[in-house]
Amino acid sequence: MGNLRIPNESWVLVCDGQKALLLRNEGDAELLNLKPIEIHSEPHLRTAELGTDAPGRSFQSNGDGSRSAYEATDFHAQEEAQFLQKITRIIDAAASERKFKHLVLVAPPHTLGLVRQSLTPAARALILAEVHKDLTNVPIGTIEEHLASA
Numbered sequence: 001m002g003n004l005r006i007p008n009e010s011w012v013l014v015c016d017g018q019k020a021l022l023l024r025n026e027g028d029a030e031l032l033n034l035k036p037i038e039i040h041s042e043p044h045l046r047t048a049e050l051g052t053d054a055p056g057r058s059f060q061s062n063g064d065g066s067r068s069a070y071e072a073t074d075f076h077a078q079e080e081a082q083f084l085q086k087i088t089r090i091i092d093a094a095a096s097e098r099k100f101k102h103l104v105l106v107a108p109p110h111t112l113g114l115v116r117q118s119l120t121p122a123a124r125a126l127i128l129a130e131v132h133k134d135l136t137n138v139p140i141g142t143i144e145e146h147l148a149s150a
Contacts, residue, residue, distance in 0.1 A: 004129050004150040005029040010102035011037070013091065014143055016111050017080030018042055019136040020087045023143070024100070032144040038090070042083050081114060088118035095123040102128040104147070106135050 006012065006025050012034060014021040020040045027033030094100060103126045105112055112130055119127075131150055135143050 004104075004131075004147060006032060006104055006128065006147060007102055009100060010104060010128065011091075011094070011100040012104045012106060012143070012147070013087070013115070014106040014135050015084070015087060015115065016108060016134055016136045017077075017083060017114075020083075021136065021140075021143075022087075022090070023140065032148055034140050034144050036140070040083075040087060042079070080111075084111065084114050085118050088115055088123070092120045092123050095120070095126055100126065102126055104129050104131065106131040106133060106143070106147070108132065108134045 007029050008025055008027065010025045012021075012023040012025065014023065018041065020038075022037040022039070023034040024037050025032055026035045091103065095103075103123070105115060105127060107115060109132045111134075112132060116124065116127075116130075129150070131147065133146065135146060
């Protein structure tokens with residue numbers, strides 16, 4: 001990436017599938033000072049704890065007795081996707097109200113893909129940078145250090 005500069009009042013979204021930190025840079029591009037705007041957290045149960053039934057089976061109609069199993073539903077992934085959609089709706093609303101000019105996304109690669117896919121084109125146009133790293137469980141000072149060295 002090299003020499004990431006995050007202008008004043010830019011928003012930084014640090015998230016994974018269960019936690020999201022919306023931060024605003026109150027400093028300047030050289031000296032970050034990230035302040036929390038909103039913090040969202042939704043701990044999700046494991047798929048085994050969410051779903052109780054075994055995957056269904058289908059029988060072939062050609063009479064040869066063959067069977068195959070359906071793929072099990074990943075309830076955990078569904079919950080994460082719903083959580084990220086909620087977060088992107090917040091960002092989309094703020095983008096349409098022009099609350100920020102630049103957005104930096106910090107998340108694991110899979111989560112970045114889900115977030116990017118859920119954002120409106122107007123909000124996607126404001127993305128300044130994407131950082132492929134899970135920093136949701138570190139202090140804000142550490143997030144500032146990581147972004148300053150990115």
